[in-house]
Amino acid sequence: MKKFAAIAAIPAMMFVTACGPDSAREEAGDMMEERADAVEDMGDERAEALEERADEAPNDAMEDRLNARAEEVDDIGDNAADAINERADELE
Numbered sequence: 001m002k003k004f005a006a007i008a009a010i011p012a013m014m015f016v017t018a019c020g021p022d023s024a025r026e027e028a029g030d031m032m033e034e035r036a037d038a039v040e041d042m043g044d045e046r047a048e049a050l051e052e053r054a055d056e057a058p059n060d061a062m063e064d065r066l067n068a069r070a071e072e073v074d075d076i077g078d079n080a081a082d083a084i085n086e087r088a089d090e091l092e
Helices: 002-018 024-055 060-091
Strands: none
Touching (some): 024 060
């Protein structure tokens, strides 16, 4: 019975150590992830604004240009967020 108690305590000890305070690197990684989310959100908002302008465009050519630019802006935001997240992962 004592062996079982000792074995059962191992996962509990691992859980306690896993829940300890974050290191400075982990905190920096968390802050970078928050920044990545903000960058992605900003790109999404700008792309959405361009898409709204495209819906009100006076002609099809202008609508196509605005929609294409909206896609580029969205991609730029996504790529920047991905790059930040990759760096954050390296810290954690």
